[in-house]
Amino acid sequence: MKTLRPLLVLASCLMSTASAVAQVSLVPPAAQTPPAASKPSTPPKAKAPTATKKPAATPKPATPPTAAAPLPDDPNVDLVFAAYQRGQYKTAFDLATKRAQEKGDPKAMTMLGELYANALGVTRDFAKAAEWYKRAAEGGDREGMFALAMLRLSGRGSPANREEAVKLLASSAKLGNAKAAYNLALLYLDGQTLPQDIKRAAELFRLAADAGNPEAQYALATFYKEGTGVEKDIEKAVRLLAAASLADNVDAEVEYAIALFNGTGTPKNEAAAVTMLWKAAKHNSAIAQNRLARVLVSGQGTAVDKVEALKWHLVAKSAGKGDPLLDEALASLNPEDLAAGEAAARKCLGAK
Secondary structure (H helix, E strand, C coil), rough: CCCHHHHHHHHHHHHHHHHHCCCCCCCCCCCCCCCCCCCCCCCCCCCCCCCCCCCCCCCCCCCCCCCCCCCCCCCCCCCHHHHCCCHHHHHHHHHHHHHHHCCCHHHHHHHHHHHHHCCCCCCCHHHHHHHHHHHHHCCCHHHHHHHHHHHHHHCCCCCCCHHHHHHHEEEEEEECCCHHHHHHHHHHCCCCCCCCHHHHHHHHHHHHHHHHCCHHHHHHHHHHCCCCCCCCCCCHHHHHHHHHCCCCHHHHHHHHHHHHHHHHCCCCHHHHHHHHHHHHHHCCHHHHHHHHHHHHHHHCCHHHHHHHHHHHCCCCHHHCCCCHHHEEECCCHHHHHHHHHHHHHHHCCCCC
């Protein structure tokens, strides 16, 4: 099968996914919450400059609060997870060890794997993390399955074993883990570990997207936009971009802003597009920063503010997103405004 160029971009995200430490979102026994890894492809053509393809960042786990607080007295509260949330990692380790050893609790085992994998309250030890994840997986914990699969893909804690990783991802996905479904889709898209199957990848992206995974929503939006593995449907693509944007997926924010700005697959709304550009710009998207500078210069969907435009232009330029048109448009600023814009850019970049 001939691989389309956008698919190669998405498949390349797998490399960062596979090399990442297994990071899991640990939850109390009552619920398990999915997030996931990486993202694809090219944004739509627009009147504003279009986004360029770039590999997605490795998904970041939620950072537990570091402030210590007394553990709750409510017997219905998961004390292991409560300690973890409060940054009391040594307490979480002790409680999880006791629960794992005395009760054989798979979730406590996954917690121990998480603590060892991320050096939280203990010295980092991928071999021990893999051991605990394996025991959790054998006990039926879908988060343990997913975390072990990620270690097997990366070769941390033991030699890489992609065949085992695929089985673990499939089992975790069947139990409703959206992160597992998303990563399994990437393997089908990549076509190296598994035979390339674009339709199967689309199905798995849909499962993860329906479960609220923003990276899967963005990936599936790209499929609908390009007609890859699914029937082309711009309106569905934009709805998925909107959903992923609500979850702070930066690439989705940029592309959703473009769709709103041009009225592609959604009613045209330049003011809403500018609001989304502000959001993405503050999330350090150089593409959004560049577009924001342009609309601040032109006054489309917002008031003209060339000082603010200069700030975002310089910030985007520092990230490699130069723009000769903006250089020309802002060259006429008076010395006071020029100094103000440059000072604002330095502040935004954290420079003295």
